[in-house]
Amino acid sequence: MKKAVHFGAGNIGRGFIGLLLNLSGYEIVFIDVDQKLVSSINSSDSYQVKEVGGDSEEEYTVDNIRAINGTNINEVAEEIKDANLVTTAVGVSNLKFITPAVVAGIEQRLEACNTDYLNLIACENAVRATSELKEQVYEKLDTAQKKQVEKYIGFPDSAVDRIVPPQDNGGLEVEVEPFSEWIVDKTQIKGPIPDIEGMKLTTNLLAFVERKIFTLNTGHAGTAYLGYHKGYNYIHEAIEDQEIETIVKNALLESGSSLIKLYSFDEEAHKQYINKIIKRFKNKALNNSVIRVGRDPIRKLGPTDRLVKPAMRAFENGTFPSNLCKCIAAGLLFDVGEDKTAKEIQTAIEEQGIETTLTEITGINPKGDVGQEIIKKYYQLQESK
Ligand SMILES: NC(=O)C1=CN([C@@H]2O[C@H](COP(=O)(O)OP(=O)(O)OC[C@H]3O[C@@H](n4cnc5c(N)ncnc54)[C@H](O)[C@@H]3O)[C@@H](O)[C@H]2O)C=CC1
Numbered sequence: 001m002k003k004a005v006h007f008g009a010g011n012i013g014r015g016f017i018g019l020l021l022n023l024s025g026y027e028i029v030f031i032d033v034d035q036k037l038v039s040s041i042n043s044s045d046s047y048q049v050k051e052v053g054g055d056s057e058e059e060y061t062v063d064n065i066r067a068i069n070g071t072n073i074n075e076v077a078e079e080i081k082d083a084n085l086v087t088t089a090v091g092v093s094n095l096k097f098i099t100p101a102v103v104a105g106i107e108q109r110l111e112a113c114n115t116d117y118l119n120l121i122a123c124e125n126a127v128r129a130t131s132e133l134k135e136q137v138y139e140k141l142d143t144a145q146k147k148q149v150e151k152y153i154g155f156p157d158s159a160v161d162r163i164v165p166p167q168d169n170g171g172l173e174v175e176v177e178p179f180s181e182w183i184v185d186k187t188q189i190k191g192p193i194p195d196i197e198g199m200k201l202t203t204n205l206l207a208f209v210e211r212k213i214f215t216l217n218t219g220h221a222g223t224a225y226l227g228y229h230k231g232y233n234y235i236h237e238a239i240e241d242q243e244i245e246t247i248v249k250n251a252l253l254e255s256g257s258s259l260i261k262l263y264s265f266d267e268e269a270h271k272q273y274i275n276k277i278i279k280r281f282k283n284k285a286l287n288n289s290v291i292r293v294g295r296d297p298i299r300k301l302g303p304t305d306r307l308v309k310p311a312m313r314a315f316e317n318g319t320f321p322s323n324l325c326k327c328i329a330a331g332l333l334f335d336v337g338e339d340k341t342a343k344e345i346q347t348a349i350e351e352q353g354i355e356t357t358l359t360e361i362t363g364i365n366p367k368g369d370v371g372q373e374i375i376k377k378y379y380q381l382q383e384s385k
């Protein structure tokens, strides 16, 4: 049986990548730092994945699973030594923490003269997350090792699209939306293409990953921040608010204006793509909380992330991003007490004011047209609270 080592046994790990690997006949070794989760996987033969909120609600059993605590680097390396595939869904900022185990696993393969091809695919919400992991891994390898790795080990980038909210059942079962899309860069795969059900291949990954992140994630973050501001608990409630739906839809059209130009997308097809995403946000069965979707606003309001990058691109391409500016302004007002970076933003605003904070978080010049618009919207939203 083929073996996949998957880092991150959370929502996407169990509810999407784990499911596809199981459907494709892989044994899955989950690596996680949450010991409770590790023990729970090891004491279960299987778990259920349920599609909710669609026309047909499929249910799947994922079996052939076991788990290892990610802090046991040697044990993880032993598994990578003879694995057929390595995948991750740990959160892009955690990739640096799995690098030591990945490097140790690669070293073990090299020492064992294992020349079977291996591909490592990061399934994270970021443009070129696998390339980021590859860079971190390469920093730790010497020239001879890198030469071998270049021959046998691929680091394909990918785009992952499936909404899987946090689960509150206390077990391993995961409820997911029916839609899913996993697109992998074919040009970066080493050796034969892994046969994975539901994994699509492309030679133009950047177009797909940017289309996904600067539409779905842009819209999700905007809905979360505007929804939180208006006192909604869930994404589906927020997007049913006509005012929020209009702002989010227009923000996606602003973002889309550059995507259409950059990647020659068909304008009508892109509008349909936006409409379908807004419909997915309306899935009541997911109970996706605005606090979770908006989590970590410092990352989500970063210069290359889902709101600021499309806003600046739209502006540079001649579309004024007033709706994206409103979403960014709402993000700066996301004062969720238990969210570490939301708190940091609020403290920065209190201590040094909105202008300096805006530049620090987003890289946007507060005196420029976009900066001025965000600040104006920030004060308007603050007053309307
Ligand atoms: N949930 C969703 O709807 C989607 C999530 N994503 C992306 O997938 C990734 C994972 O997201 P979720 O599954 O929602 O998060 P999650 O928080 O449910 O799962 C992440 C898991 O990774 C584990 N983890 C963290 N650091 C680790 C480490 N150093 N070693 C091993 N395990 C570690 C955590 O303990 C947790 O179990 C993120 O990059 C997210 O942006 C992408 C598309 C959709």
Ligand SMILES: O=P(O)(O)OC[C@H]1O[C@](O)(CO)[C@@H](O)[C@@H]1O
Residues within 6 Å of the ligand: 091, 125, 161, 162, 163, 164, 216, 217, 220, 221, 292, 293, 295, 296
């Ligand atoms: O980006 P994060 O904080 O990991 O959150 C998970 C993400 O998963 C999604 O729900 C679906 O891709 C996003 O909208 C959300 O931002």
